[in-house]
Amino acid sequence: MTDKNTINISSTNDLKIQMSKEDLRENKPTRDEYLDKPKTPLIVVLDNVTNSYNIGAFIRLADAFAIEKVIICGAGALSISDKKMKKASRNEAKWVIVEYSDSTTASLQMLIDEGYTVHSVELCHESIDYSDVNYPEKTVLVLGNERKGVSEAALKLSHQHIHIPMFGMGNSLNVSTAGAIVLAECANQIRKR
Secondary structure, eight states, rough: OTTTTTOOOHHHHSSSOOOHHHHHHHHSHHHHHHHHOOOOEEEEESSSSHHHHHHHHHHHHHTTTTTTEEEEHHHHEEEEESHHHHHTTTGGGGGGEEEESHHHHHHHHHHHTTTTEEEEEOOOOTTEEGGGOOOOOOOEEEBBBTBBBHHHHHHHHHHHHHHEEOOSSOOOOOOOHHHHHHHHHHHHHTTTT
């Protein structure tokens, strides 16, 4: 006699729980359709982020959330080899608009002039919890250098400073981890409008 809550193991052994690549692709657009598909009006600006794996992670995140583009600012980022970038981004760079700029402030000013609201992810005296923000339709998220954070010049151009509350002993997260947390919240808010 079996209990109604007992699972029949033999009948579930034939079913795969994990989805195959074919299953995952089933509801995706074709490559050409994706390139023409409108993107979420969200831009990530990397302010002197220099680690190729962090930059690659942001390119993957940009693809995952189908955002408008990633702007990589600073001389250090410009010296990263294409080989390292492709390895770190797992080739998602071909689906994401990636721009390079030697000036974070010039890039931010251009975006402000186009009507974007700039949010810098940095713990500041006046920063607020990222989850308490109502992100507007056209948003820029600025994330900073692995050691120094967002530059003072970029912070001065920002409309708002936001942070991720830290409840443990550490003061910060890896830049790509912090970016993933904030980007998910921001992209989901914008997409639900």
